[in-house]
Amino acid sequence: MSQLAIFAADWLAISLLVFALYFPRHRRRDLVVAFLVVNIGVLAVASVLSTTAVAAGVGLGLFGVLSIIRLRSTELEQHEVAYYFSALALGLLAGLSPTPDWVTLTLMAMIVVVMVVGDHPRLLRRYRHQLIVLDQAYPDETVLIAHLEQTLGARVHRIVVQRLDLVNDTTTVEVRYQLAAERTSPVGAAGRTLVAR
Structure with missing residues (x-):
């Protein structure tokens, strides 16, 4: 599978996460932009770094640094932290693209499915x-x-x-x-x- 197909899968996954799950459920517009930019930014940086020998270490370091910067800049609810980390993880998975390709697609699908279930309004609603x-x-x-x-x-x-x-x-x-x-x-x-x- 080509890298462009993996990128398209990431775009589909982050679109579902933001526009089909997060915004209809929580209606916070400012975080829509944050989730999209974080995902695409991490995807771009991780895809460039994936050609180096230290890609995995740099990717994890980038994940940690971005998390610290974002979480210290404003107060987030716990469900928003989960969406934020999901956006980061999707970008890293697509950017670093572990082989075989089905592993990347499966992990991306797992993240979206977990958010569908875990943040469902009927789950523990009382x-x-x-x-x-x-x-x-x-x-x-x-x-x-x-x-x-x-x-x-x-x-x-x-x-x-x-x-x-x-x-x-x-x-x-x-x-x-x-x-x-x-x-x-x-x-x-x-x-x-x-x-x-």
């Missing part, structure tokens, strides 16, 4: 992760969990109290919980949701 500010101080963890379960209408699996303010009578808590089957929105009267993941 599980939530939020940072909540409550308008009362809860020094007792058992009482706090009971209040959160009642407020959220959910089963709390884990909490981490980030701030307990006895002067201003507030509690900031990170909560991991599972919504009841009939409950669709984790909105409570006594808490204000600051961050939802």
Whole structure:
């Protein structure tokens, strides 16, 4: 299989990843450009480096350097990190093109399939992760969990109290919980949701 066919497979894979999966599910336009440019940039550099004897080492080094630069430049959600690494991996696979060619195509397909399944909206859809500010101080963890379960209408699996303010009578808590089957929105009267993941 020619190198151009591998490049076309990379373009197809990154297009599916970005335009069929990421954007319809998450609607963040700025990362569409980032994923596309990172993929094509890594593909271009890796394909040039593939003619040298140190291609694999340089490719892994490039993967690491780009990851550090990108992850330090802005805060990303965990699913966005997964898409970012997928875009990098697709570019490296196509650029370095391990032989035989079916290995490259299989690995690229595996990355796309894993993202289709792993980021599917129906997968573990009732599980939530939020940072909540409550308008009362809860020094007792058992009482706090009971209040959160009642407020959220959910089963709390884990909490981490980030701030307990006895002067201003507030509690900031990170909560991991599972919504009841009939409950669709984790909105409570006594808490204000600051961050939802």
